[in-house]
Amino acid sequence: MLRVGFVGWxxxxxxxxxxxxxxxxxxxxxxxxxxxxxxxxxxxPAGGVSGVLGDALDVxxxxxxxxxxxxxxxxxxxxxxxxxxxxxxNGFWIDAASTLRLRPDATLILDPVNxxxxxxxxxxxxxxxxxxxxxxxxxxxxISGLYREGLVEWVSTMTYQAVSGAGARKLSELTRQxxxxxxxxxxxxxxxxxxxxQAVTEVQRSGSLPSTEIGAPxxxxxxxWIDRAMDDGQTREEWKASxxxxxxxxxxxxxxxxxTCVRVDALRCHSQALCIKLGREVPLSDVxxxxxxxxxWVRIVENTKEATLSRLTPAAVGGKLEVPVGRxxxxxxxxxxxxxxxxxxxxxxxxxxxxxxxxxxLREHRN
Numbered sequence: 001m002l003r004v005g006f007v008g009w010x011x012x013x014x015x016x017x018x019x020x021x022x023x024x025x026x027x028x029x030x031x032x033x034x035x036x037x038x039x040x041x042x043x044x045p046a047g048g049v050s051g052v053l054g055d056a057l058d059v060x061x062x063x064x065x066x067x068x069x070x071x072x073x074x075x076x077x078x079x080x081x082x083x084x085x086x087x088x089x090n091g092f093w094i095d096a097a098s099t100l101r102l103r104p105d106a107t108l109i110l111d112p113v114n115x116x117x118x119x120x121x122x123x124x125x126x127x128x129x130x131x132x133x134x135x136x137x138x139x140x141x142x143i144s145g146l147y148r149e150g151l152v153e154w155v156s157t158m159t160y161q162a163v164s165g166a167g168a169r170k171l172s173e174l175t176r177q178x179x180x181x182x183x184x185x186x187x188x189x190x191x192x193x194x195x196x197x198q199a200v201t202e203v204q205r206s207g208s209l210p211s212t213e214i215g216a217p218x219x220x221x222x223x224x225w226i227d228r229a230m231d232d233g234q235t236r237e238e239w240k241a242s243x244x245x246x247x248x249x250x251x252x253x254x255x256x257x258x259x260t261c262v263r264v265d266a267l268r269c270h271s272q273a274l275c276i277k278l279g280r281e282v283p284l285s286d287v288x289x290x291x292x293x294x295x296x297w298v299r300i301v302e303n304t305k306e307a308t309l310s311r312l313t314p315a316a317v318g319g320k321l322e323v324p325v326g327r328x329x330x331x332x333x334x335x336x337x338x339x340x341x342x343x344x345x346x347x348x349x350x351x352x353x354x355x356x357x358x359x360x361x362l363r364e365h366r367n
Contacts (some may be wrong), residue, residue: 002363003031005065007056008072010043012168013096017071017352022047026356029363035063039078053311056080057320059087071353074099081128094358096351097133101244108132108248109354111361112295113144117250118358122365129358133250134350135159135261135270141246141323141349142342145294146276146287147249153277153336154256157241160264160271161226163218163313165346170213174265177209179217213245214263219284223263237261268347269314273327274314274325282327291325297349301326317343321353 009012034044034052040055054061056076062068062084068091070076077099084093091263093100100106106128107121108114118129130140131137139157146152163174175177181200191199202207204217216223227236249255264271280315288300301312301324310316323344331337344350 001029001031002067002357002359002366003033003065003347004067004069005033005035005054005056005062006034006048007037007068007070007098010084011071011073012164012347013351015072018045018353020348020352020356021359022203023312023355026359028131032361035061036059037072041263059083062088062243063087063091065091066366067094067316067359069094069359071096071249072356073097073351083236092362093128094130094228094355095362096355097127098130098133100128100131100181101132102247103128104271106130108244109358110137110140110248111354111357112250112297113140114250115361118361119365122361124360128140129353131351132244133237134165134346135161135237135272136241136244136257137345137350137354138270138342138346139241139257139272139274140245141295141297141344142272142325143274143276143291143294143340144249145290145292146278147251147255149289149290151278152255153279153281154258155277157218157235157257157259158273159259159261160222160266160273161261162266162268162270163214163263164212164268165270165350166226166263171267172210173210173213174267175216177211177214178318181211181219218263218265222265224260225260226263234258235261237359264316267345268345270346270350271341271343272316274342275331276338276340277283278336278338284330284338286336291328295323297321297323298355300323300328312341312343314343318345319348320345321348 032048034048035054037056042053043052044051074097077097107126109129138315164171204352209217230239238261245257246254246339299322308326312324323343325340327341329339331339
């Protein structure tokens with residue numbers, strides 16, 4: 001039975017991962033010890049092999065595990081991974097953070113898309129298995145069937161990314177911003193529509209909204225900038241699309257994906273509007289079939305108002321493993337251009353689920 005040290009189980013991704021592991025009965029087939037960077041010796045959550053939290057900063061303790069599973073973030077990875085490897089540990093490091101993603105000795109994991117590649121690298125000695133960028137993972141979950149058919153020339157994706165993708169503290173700050181915008185002490189229903197809009201806008205511009213974490217007012221707004229600037233005008237979040245999709249797919253030459261990444265005030269789920277340039281003209285019915293063939297979680301949503309509003313929104317998708325793709329139509333640029341819109345829960349397929357499934361792959365490999 002695999003001995004697993006689980007670090008970062010209290011954060012947003014870790015909490016969702018633990019919830020999924022309990023729902024799927026994973027803890028019954030693993031020896032899981034919960035670890036902490038700040039509360040070693042405290043009470044551990046139910047389901048582990050010990051009721052006491054282990055020390056996530058103790059290399060001697062970490063060396064006892066077959067697997068270190070971490071959702072603790074890049075700071076922990078930077079501080080502990082090399083120390084642990086330097087002590088001769090040859091176990092499996094499974095990580096949600098971006099720190100190791102581009103290392104040559106690491107494999108990005110999204111097994112419905114690249115399961116064969118994961119298993120091949122596992123057989124040939126890879127020991128670092130890293131979750132990919134959440135938006136890239138959701139994009140490939142949605143349209144991997146088209147890539148599998150060699151049909152995609154390039155993709156322009158405009159993303160609408162939920163605040164929870166940036167972490168729990170930013171989500172909490174957004175809720176505080178929303179409370180400020182409610183204008184306590186004033187009855188907004190007594191105002192005209194224009195007066196209500198002006199009152200909210202005045203608060204947004206006043207500098208009074210808490211924005212230390214997010215960096216700007218996000219409530220009732222959008223922020224067309226995520227992560228730091230790159231030299232060519234992209235943000236790093238936009239740069240990741242082509243780079244990480246190429247690694248996930250094992251593509252040569254690199255896949256062409258670009259667009260603008262936008263933070264919106266949705267709490268959960270990332271949405272993406274897609275312009276796809278096909279390599280050859282095919283009927284839209286074939287595009288539908290190829291998308292469905294990508295993996296069992298893709299759901300085609302009819303291009304109608306009723307279906308779109310009921311099935312293709314963050315409110316409809318949050319907490320679900322399904323990845324709906326809708327608004328599929330031929331664009332007026334020409335017969336090779338197809339438009340689509342997709343929504344996915346970034347805390348599931350974009351973060352927790354690939355890690356949970358990697359544990360299953362390791363368990364199969366050991367057996």
